[in-house]
Amino acid sequence: MGLVWAEETAACAASALDQLESAVSAASPVATPGSGLSWVRRRWPRLTDTVNLPPLDVDKQQVPSLVNPPSTYQVDLRALTCSCRQFHGSGIQALPGKKERLCRHLRQAYAERGNVSPLLRTVLLDEVHFNAADPWWxxxxxxxxxxxxxxxxxxxxxxxxxxGGWRRGQAMFLRYSFHLDRAQWLEGHQPRQNAKAIRHLLSEWFHDPSLRG
Incomplete structure (x- = not known):
């Protein structure tokens, strides 16, 4: 009797496991072009992050809060430190020189006082799209x-x-968005000078010939 009960219990457990696996399989997303589930089917590039932000030999300064303008934070570009909560929560854990160390106030001060290119300045000051944890080339x-x-x-x-434009004698840089699954620029808005070459570069990085267009 005990043996029969054990066999029936094992059979029920196996059946339940099969049903669970079937449910999980049915619920698992299947990537299709345009679905946005590109991480399921795409090999992501493992490129070395080329953004380097070493300490600067300049005096400490007060940077106004973007959320509460009357408030200010003390920024030290020699030590690459800031008195804000964001820096002490995550930035302090990154080594000096790494972009992950820079909070928004450090980025702002660095863009204004560091001898950085107009391109890097544009990237650092983009509060909406810049994320220090993202790989940047x-x-x-x-x-x-x-x-x-x-x-x-x-x-x-x-x-x-x-x-293609100029402002105060310096070339202007703009942000463009490219969708990997749709293989197209956002609303057709693309760079004037090197859009095709950028698509070829992305095609090589992501191992996807369809990105060439």
């Missing part, structure tokens, strides 16, 4: 300074490059 595409950032699991890639 800075270089040239067809001789045009370009920055590309991406986040694993997100089909949108941020591209910063010259727009």
């Amino acid at each position: 800075l270089g040239e595409v067809e001789g045009v300074p370009t920055a590309i950032g991406w986040r694993e699991g997100d089909p949108w890639v941020c591209v910063y490059t010259q727009s």
